[in-house]
Amino acid sequence: MRQLLNCPAPAKLNLFLHVTGRRADGYHLLQTVFQLIDRGDVLHFTLRDDDAIRRVTDVPGVPEEQDLIVRAAHKLRAEAIRRTGRTPPGVDIAIDKILPMGGGLGGGSSDAATTLMALNALWQAGLSRQELMDLGLPLGADIPFFVFGRTAFAEGVGEALQAVDVPACWYVVIEPGVAVPTAKIFTSEHLTRNTPLVIMSDFSSYLAKRNGLQGFGRNDLQQVATRLFPPVAEAVEWLGGYGDARMTGSGACVFCAFDSEEQADAVLAKVPGAWNGWKAKALQRHPLLDMSPSTESCEA
Structure with missing residues (x-):
């Protein structure tokens, strides 16, 4: 495969969100239920002939090098190199940005999770879902949930996840x-x-x-x-x-x-x-x- 197009990055809602404490390192301890919804950004991935990782869509207020999409791609490639000894090709990443920034919908984290899942397939990196969750956690506490991919009861800083059933609505x-x-x-x-x-x-x-x-x-x-x-x-x-x-x-x-x-x-x-x-x-x-x-x- 040379490309993966129309990859969804759905938003989330927190059906409740409790702050139950604070760790010594300053991170807050939470309990929440994450609910995926059928609205979100859409990403497109096309392999390059060189090794550059580029976001080819301008996102106002988010420099390319700071974007979680780009950072997730670099992190996954480094892990793929460590595992296989080969360097995956570069990739152009385009995004149809639908979700507002600063909205609490997890847009940036969802975009990063979709990047990890899509490039894991496109680069044939071979990471398991749990390994992708672990890779994403240092980038953002919500990323593991989006990789987990199911409505979830979450604890810790948001990384301890259990699937939970909720009514259709x-x-x-x-x-x-x-x-x-x-x-x-x-x-x-x-x-x-x-x-x-x-x-x-x-x-x-x-x-x-x-x-x-x-x-x-x-x-x-x-x-x-x-x-x-x-x-x-x-x-x-x-x-x-x-x-x-x-x-x-x-x-x-x-x-x-x-x-x-x-x-x-x-x-x-x-x-x-x-x-x-x-x-x-x-x-x-x-x-x-x-x-x-x-x-x-x-x-x-």
């Missing part, structure tokens, strides 16, 4: 028009860092009793983000008129679950014009988990 997501820097939220003096631990069965039992996704836990980062960024608070308040609206990740995007696409459409039609609103369906599996090894397109 649709989400309305609002982009409030601000980018929230993750570091600003985690360094705030107002952040709660001692939420009591839960276990996965607590979450599963709650869903079974309530027959839906509404109301379990909270997002501990939301109180900080809404204090610092009023548009996030406004979006939470507005969408909260239709259900249990909450922020995903460290913000800024706000979401609410609905049982049907029709319900989501009805709410979406009322989103104020100042915001970008959209709907997405819950995904149980990352599309690349089912990628055929013999095709030049990641599309099913």
Whole structure:
């Protein structure tokens, strides 16, 4: 194969997000449920005749050498060289950027995970899924989840993952028009860092009793983000008129679950014009988990 085209990098939502402590190295300990959704960026990989790794699409505000896509590609190639003794060819990486930066949707991490999975196939590097997860963790705490590729109960810094079943549903997501820097939220003096631990069965039992996704836990980062960024608070308040609206990740995007696409459409039609609103369906599996090894397109 010389190329892999149309490789999806789906977004995630945090159905809840608790900060349960802080390690000596400064990393925060979390508990969350990551939910994949069917909206995201799309990446395209084409092998080169030299050894250069290039991002051929301009991404405003993200220099090429700092992009997680490029860093993930370099890291995977170094591991492939170590294992096989041969240098994989260079690659041009194009991206159709759909997800907003600073939105809490995991766009950069998902792009990096898709890069690891696609280039592992294209370069025939032979790494297992767990090895790709381990390779991605130093680049970003959410990357292992996207490589794991299933709705997951996560602990630690986000790398300890267990697959979990959740009901099929649709989400309305609002982009409030601000980018929230993750570091600003985690360094705030107002952040709660001692939420009591839960276990996965607590979450599963709650869903079974309530027959839906509404109301379990909270997002501990939301109180900080809404204090610092009023548009996030406004979006939470507005969408909260239709259900249990909450922020995903460290913000800024706000979401609410609905049982049907029709319900989501009805709410979406009322989103104020100042915001970008959209709907997405819950995904149980990352599309690349089912990628055929013999095709030049990641599309099913």
